[in-house]
Amino acid sequence: MARKKKEMPELNGAGMSDISFLLLCFFLMTSSMDESMGISRQLPPIPPEDQQIQIDIKQHNVLQVLVDGQDRLSVNQRQMDIKDLKDATKEFILNPTNDQTKSSKKEEDIPGVGNVMISEAVISLQNVRSTSYEVYLQVQNQLTAAYNELRNEESVARFGRKFADLDEIQREAITKIYRQRISESPPKDTRKKK
Amino acid sequence: MAKFTGKKGKKLAGFSTASMGDIVFILLFFFMVTTTMRETEVKVRTDVPKASEVTKLERKDLTVYINIGPPIASEQARYGTDACIQLNDSFKTVDDIRNFIASFREGLAEADRPYMTTALKIDKETRMGIVSDVKEELRRCQALKIMYNAIKAE
Numbered sequence: 001m002a003r004k005k006k007e008m009p010e011l012n013g014a015g016m017s018d019i020s021f022l023l024l025c026f027f028l029m030t031s032s033m034d035e036s037m038g039i040s041r042q043l044p045p046i047p048p049e050d051q052q053i054q055i056d057i058k059q060h061n062v063l064q065v066l067v068d069g070q071d072r073l074s075v076n077q078r079q080m081d082i083k084d085l086k087d088a089t090k091e092f093i094l095n096p097t098n099d100q101t102k103s104s105k106k107e108e109d110i111p112g113v114g115n116v117m118i119s120e121a122v123i124s125l126q127n128v129r130s131t132s133y134e135v136y137l138q139v140q141n142q143l144t145a146a147y148n149e150l151r152n153e154e155s156v157a158r159f160g161r162k163f164a165d166l167d168e169i170q171r172e173a174i175t176k177i178y179r180q181r182i183s184e185s186p187p188k189d190t191r192k193k194k
Numbered sequence: 195m196a197k198f199t200g201k202k203g204k205k206l207a208g209f210s211t212a213s214m215g216d217i218v219f220i221l222l223f224f225f226m227v228t229t230t231m232r233e234t235e236v237k238v239r240t241d242v243p244k245a246s247e248v249t250k251l252e253r254k255d256l257t258v259y260i261n262i263g264p265p266i267a268s269e270q271a272r273y274g275t276d277a278c279i280q281l282n283d284s285f286k287t288v289d290d291i292r293n294f295i296a297s298f299r300e301g302l303a304e305a306d307r308p309y310m311t312t313a314l315k316i317d318k319e320t321r322m323g324i325v326s327d328v329k330e331e332l333r334r335c336q337a338l339k340i341m342y343n344a345i346k347a348e
Contacts, residue, residue, distance in 0.1 A: 014211050014212075016215035017215040017217075019215075020218040020219050024222045024225065027225045028225060031229030036343060037248040037249065037250055037251065037343070037344060037346055038242075038248055038251070038313065038341040038343040039245055039247060039248060039249070039341065039342045039344060040249060040311075040340070040341045041340050041341070042339060042340075043329060043333050043337075043338040044333070044338075045333065045336070045338060046333050127326075128322070129323030130321050130322070131322040132318070132319065132320070132322070133243065133316050133317070133318055133319070133321070133322060134318035134319065137243045137344060138245070140245075140342065141245040141246060141247050141344075145246060145247045148247055186329070186330055187322065187323065187326050
C-alpha cells in the first residue's frame with residue numbers, strides 16, 4: 001500500500017468562465033435589444049370602386065394641416081411653427097369660446113358618461129412627395145400629443161385619474177369623447193393603381 | 195494595537211475564480227432571455243426620428259417590418275443612395291409588398307390576422323413620396339394597422 005488514499009484532484013473551474021464569456025459574446029453580437037416603439041395609426045380602407053362615398057363635412061370643422069416641400073407647416077393657410085401645432089389643435093377641438101371659425105359641437109350619448117358635447121373636428125393632414133419624413137412624423141407626433149392631452153384632461157376631470165390608469169369602460173368612453181379623426185390624403189401625384 | 199497584531203504574517207488566502215463562471219453564466223442567461231435574435235441583416239440605414247408620444251408595440255410576433263432608407267455604404271455601389279425598400283433580406287420595390295404581406299399573413303393563425311401590424315422603420319431623411327406609395331400599397335393589401343417607428347424623446 002504505497003499509494004494510500006489518493007485525493008481526488010479538484011476540478012479546475014477557471015476555464016468555465018472563458019467558455020461562458022465566449023458564449024456571452026456570441027449572444028451579444030447576434031442579438032438585438034431594440035424595443036419597437038412608435039406612433040400607431042390606422043389607415044383608412046380603400047372604398048370599393050363602384051361606390052364613391054361623399055361625406056359632408058362642414059368647412060369650419062376641418063383643420064387643414066399642410067406640410068410643403070420645404071418642410072414648412074401651414075395650418076388653415078397660416079404659417080405655423082411645429083411646436084405650436086399641439087396647442088393650436090387642442091384649441092381648435094375644444095373651441096372654448098365657441099368661435100364660428102372653429103369646430104362645432106354636437107351632443108351625443110356616451111355609455112357610462114351620459115350626454116356629452118362632442119367636437120366634430122376633423123384634422124386633414126396633407127403633405128407633398130418631397131416633404132421629409134422627419135417633419136411629417138413631428139407633425140403626427142404633435143397631433144397625437146394634442147389628443148393624448150385632451151384625453152388626459154378629460155379623464156382627470158371626470159374620473160380623477162390619468163387616462164392610462166382608467167379601466168376599460170372608462171377608457172372607451174374617453175376615447176369616444178375625443179376620437180382621433182385625422183384624415184390623410186395622399187399627395188396629389190401618388191402612384192395610382194395599375 | 196495588540197488586538198490586530200495577531201493577524202500579521204498570516205498568509206493571504208488564494209483568490210478563488212470559481213464563482214466567476216457562475217456570474218458570467220447569469221449574465222449569459224440574462225442576455226439570452228431579454229434579447230431576440232437578429233433575423234435579418236439590415237441593408238438600409240434606418241435612423242428613425244424622435245417622438246414624444248410613442249407607444250410600445252404590443253405583439254412582436256404579429257408584426258411585419260418594412261425598412262425604408264438609403265442603402266448602407268457597402269450596398270451603395272449597386273443600389274445608389276436613394277431611399278430603398280428592404281423586405282426581409284433584400285431590396286424590393288413597392289409592388290413586392292403585396293406578396294410579402296400576403297405570405298406573412300398566411301403564416302399567422304386565423305384569429306390573429308386582424309391584429310397584424312406593419313412597423314415602418316423609416317430613416318428620417320427619407321422623402322414622403324416613397325412613404326406614401328408604401329402606405330397606399332398597404333391600404334390595398336388591407337394591412338391597415340401601421341406603426342411609425344420612433345425613438346422616445348423626453
